[in-house]
Amino acid sequence: MLLSERLTYSPITQRPKLTLPGGKRVAVFILVSVEEWDEREPMPRTINTPRGGAPEPDVLNWTWHEYGNRVGFWRLLQTLDSFNIPASMAINGSAIKAYEPISIAARDRKWEFIGHGYNQKNMQKVEDERAAIRKTAETIKAFTGQAPKGWVGPGLTETYETPDILAEEGYGYLLDWVMDDQPVELKTRTKPIVSIPFTQECNDIGIMLNQNHTASEYCARAIDQFDQLVIDAEGSARVMAMVVHPFIMGVAHRLRHLRETLAYISSHQHGVFMTSGEIYDWYQTGRAKTG
Numbered sequence: 001m002l003l004s005e006r007l008t009y010s011p012i013t014q015r016p017k018l019t020l021p022g023g024k025r026v027a028v029f030i031l032v033s034v035e036e037w038d039e040r041e042p043m044p045r046t047i048n049t050p051r052g053g054a055p056e057p058d059v060l061n062w063t064w065h066e067y068g069n070r071v072g073f074w075r076l077l078q079t080l081d082s083f084n085i086p087a088s089m090a091i092n093g094s095a096i097k098a099y100e101p102i103s104i105a106a107r108d109r110k111w112e113f114i115g116h117g118y119n120q121k122n123m124q125k126v127e128d129e130r131a132a133i134r135k136t137a138e139t140i141k142a143f144t145g146q147a148p149k150g151w152v153g154p155g156l157t158e159t160y161e162t163p164d165i166l167a168e169e170g171y172g173y174l175l176d177w178v179m180d181d182q183p184v185e186l187k188t189r190t191k192p193i194v195s196i197p198f199t200q201e202c203n204d205i206g207i208m209l210n211q212n213h214t215a216s217e218y219c220a221r222a223i224d225q226f227d228q229l230v231i232d233a234e235g236s237a238r239v240m241a242m243v244v245h246p247f248i249m250g251v252a253h254r255l256r257h258l259r260e261t262l263a264y265i266s267s268h269q270h271g272v273f274m275t276s277g278e279i280y281d282w283y284q285t286g287r288a289k290t291g
Helices: 059-082 098-109 129-145 162-168 202-211 215-234 255-266 276-284
Strands: 026-034 086-090 112-115 183-186 193-195 237-242 269-274
Touching: 026 059, 026 202, 026 276, 059 255, 086 098, 098 129, 112 237, 112 276, 129 162, 162 193, 162 269, 193 202, 193 276, 202 215, 202 237, 215 237, 255 269
Parallel strands: 026 086, 026 237, 026 269, 086 112
Antiparallel strands: 183 193
């Protein structure tokens, strides 16, 4: 099924009204991405392009990422704790054991665990996509006691079959489609799957690695985005995602900009922090569908 065949065009101004609890206008979720990078594979991202192709081992780029799990995650955790915000954690199935203290800290705080591939690898290069999706769900369920509701592909990658397989394997929503400010139902060959609004605009990879902005741009952009969504949501609620990676936003010189963003939204009368799974449940519980 082509991407365009999975949904019908729906202007956001012509949909049934969506209403958040308590009269809030904008539901905001924080996605923390925890990954295990295989040192025997080319690095998923690089801070510095290696000379002579892809060296093995790639000490610089592997350790650049590893800093995030050893140090950066714990800064993010402390910051989110200070605002009492439960995060949504996109995690590789293999990372649950590899970085078990991270997994335990998230489970203890009742963070949501979201499938993020079993390994950090482009889904189009995974040998058996269904097996990887199923193994990720089984690993999360074994650790948390609950199967994951949500999925985000490594690098937001999918094959043409990914939504079909996810629906068949029991996932309720995905985060790869960065196309809307409200949940949208996608067709699959069995039952629909929900696309929860995601972002490359308020994403530390897009802002700091791809566009080479400083961390202050993350704060400015997220606040501007939130303020505009509050205006847009006067007649119908909106959803906003904020994406952070421990090896990027968890670095010491960047963290205060996340803290300032969270402080602004937390103090705003029209904003509410939820997990992406809570947003999915809210949308599913008798709310008008935007499909």
